[in-house]
Amino acid sequence: MEHTDEAALTLMALGDPPSPDVTQHLLACSRCRQELQALRRVAAHMRAPSPTDGDLLEPPADLWDAIADELNLSTPDAERTAAPGTPPFSLRSRDAIAPGRRRRLARFTIGLAACAALLGAAAGSAVTWWATQSTTAAPSAEEGNRLRSLQANSAGYASLSDSDGHRTLEITVKGLPSTAGYFEVWLMDRTHTKLISMGVLGPDGHATLPVPGNVDLREYSEVDVSVQPYNGKPDHSGDSVVRGPYAG
Incomplete structure (x- = not known):
């Protein structure tokens, strides 16, 4: 599930009407509803009369x-x-x-x-990125491309290698959140609507996963890591940790 852009939530808090797609998303997503409520409280405070x-x-x-x-x-x-x-x-x-x-x-x-x-509320993603940059060591060339952090203190790196026709996706995620489930790795297209499950991260947050030869990497150009519950459902949970294009 792709969350509503922070800038859009800020404009809604200031009075702009949401689009039908955003309205539907807010009905299903408690995280975005909570962010919108917090922004509306700030906006209401700004409109309050000045003290005497x-x-x-x-x-x-x-x-x-x-x-x-x-x-x-x-x-x-x-x-x-x-x-x-x-x-x-x-x-x-x-x-x-x-x-x-x-x-x-x-x-x-x-x-x-x-x-x-x-x-500060509208720039939540930017602050998370800055904090991760400040607390996480710079990646080496072997770790791959830096992925976008979608949860606080998490940082991911992914790269794709091709040796004699055997393609391999290598991914490392640091600062994983606590969970009673597991972390699944996905390939997805740029619209984030088409996904292929690749496997799971190891306990150390690292995985080296084979990529089938019939997967079109021009289409599936991004990687995503999600928090998955043990509920027997194969679908993406909508709760992503990191996401972005991989190197290679």
Whole structure:
């Protein structure tokens, strides 16, 4: 099962109507429904009214003076030449803009936090890829092409070799999730709708699997590893760990 794109879920959370295909997918996929609900909560928070001044903390009394000094907004000469009875520039400015500054600061802080949360949720796949890159050693040339990680902390590598007409798919997956089932290796086409089961990963996350000579590798150009339950059903579970084109 191909999950709904994170960008599409984000647009739906912001009010865009889903396509009929996405609607059908959400009815069957709890994972995508949960992601959409989380994004909608973030969007609702972004639309919430700004807090009142009473909800905000008063900044230190010398905050504006420190900012003004840093930016050269007031000088002793300017204060000495002010009209008689007029407070110094730093005091006038601080008293005049403090309420507006607090409101703007509150709105900016809340908006920034909400946007960060929204972008973090929408970029789930990118964050997973970055974390995997950071925690997994770089593959050697023998390990093959890096596959796309579909579950946190997982990384896969696959390559195809052809020796005297005997084709072999070699695949290694690191950071496999816990399961009471097993991990099955598939060849699939670019649309991810046509699949051929190749075999299972070993306990160490590695497998070397023969590829029948009558399989058209121009069509079946990608490899997928799925988590399969022991339920006697031969179909793909829809729960993939890694996927992507293999080397070779």
